[in-house]
Amino acid sequence: MQTSRGFDTFQRWRRPIEVGFWIALMTLNVIFNSIDARIDHAGRVALWEPWVWETSSALVMLALLPAVIVAERRWPIRFDTWLRNLPLHILLSVLFSLIHVGGMVALRWLAYAAIAGWHYRFGSWWINFGYEYLKDVRSYFLIIGVLMLYRFWWLRQQGEAKLLAEPEEGPPVEPVERPDRFLVRKLGKEFLVNASEIEWLQAAGNYVNLHVRGRDYPLRSTMAGIEARLDPARFLRVHRGYFINLDYLAEIEPLETGDARLRLRDGTTVPCSRRYRAALRERYGQPVAAE
Template identity: 40%
Template sequence: MNIERQYQANTRAATWVERFDRRRTLYIYLALAAYLFANNTINAASVWTEHNRDGVADIQLWEPFAWEYTSALSTLLLFPFLLFAFRHNPPRLTGFGRQLGWHLLATLLFAAAHVSLMVLMRELLYALGGGNYSFGPWLREFWYEYRKDAWGYAVFFCLYLAFRLAYSRLKGEASLIAENEPAANAAAEQVGQQKVPEHFLVKKLDKEFLVRVADIEWIESAGNYVNLHSRGRIYPMRGTLTTIAERLAPAGFSRIHRGLVVNHNAIEHISIQPSGDGEVQLQCGKQLNLSRRYRDAFKQALA
């Protein structure tokens, strides 16, 4: 394999996944807002049709749209809570009862917050129109809303898992080339050293791409993964920041924060604050925090 040619082909590839990743949260919210707007508009039209079946409506046209849109807006406002619940309790093969209990509690909290926000918005809208909104008996109506919210929670959770699976497949995952070279590692171990990798191998859609270690500008911790940042692209890699920092130290990488590692060659300048902390400005324009805990070791590495 011609490494340089493969590398150049990889750097020229600007896939939609990489562009999407830069504003992933924004795009997810826009997609959710579009779905809720379409779905709740259809629901509002259906409610209006039911109330106007005989040609004499007992509600005004704006009312079902107010009901549905306040519900949609409340869901949008609470979506960060849903993401938090999904991320902190993903499906596992063990502790099923505990997982179920967690999600049941999350559905109750979500429904309570959703109904409260929704009713508050409706009361404000009706007050502005000179009317009065009556939610009805709270216990009965909350149970009615809870069933819908619990189902919505389950649907969003399944969609979230499906999206993560598909997205990770498209985005790919990085690994060190040296990990796939047992002969090279064996030779390095004989002289008491660990082979310093020169490339990362990125597997994406059953294809393999090479990314030079020298082009990795900075690395950040992300749970069980670390994210490798190279020329505006992000490559996730399973592992800890401590391990990757130690492995890449001979290649000119240093830890500057509990969650950050930087490539010396990507640095434009460094500034130190009176508190002892500082900032590392990269040539790409990114600014990273420098913790005083790692400052001295970082200076020694640069020297």
């Protein structure tokens, strides 16, 4: 899977482009907000004050940006994780706002003292912090949204799989060897993923998607073909379209229908049909009662 020439060039300049994007975005925000604040406070504040307000805010925001990036990577908001991770990000947004407000007030105090010998007054802390938090929570989740869109674009460019990607024409190739590693493609290059790191597998037409640490990698194979390549001591078929790695299984939840819902260590749920549930119980030494 080859990447475009433009994307290859982007990869060489990736870090300067990423840093430059955020600096440019914050600079434009400072310019527009300073002009807007200058108009709103015309005749009531000095010409330089709105620029100090907005510049101090942007500088602290830029300083906090790496921490937000780390938090978004550590607790991503995806379809399968948003319910668990969204409350955590709301709490982090409060901490984000506290540091942002405290930092910008300190910078403004220094700027006012240096420029005019005045003392900057923030006013009533709780009232003004509530106002600032309403702005900061929007900024926090805007940053999260930009990071999510950037990752989506990056994965598409580097050839990451989509869960139900359109299969290529022709029958899949069915090798019968049982490898310790599977060949996957990333960033236009080929890498080997340890079979033991595959958490679960899902059928997708002529593909089987390997799920590894929240990412999907496609193999051109059917479920019957991939079954011969998996270690039966580690992997078990639990549904017509699913295999799981038993090392990552955390919980088995029985359902009234006779099926089960399997929860993996990362919180992902995988269906287990009644047909395969008996084999799962036997694997853990639980005899199956005769019906």
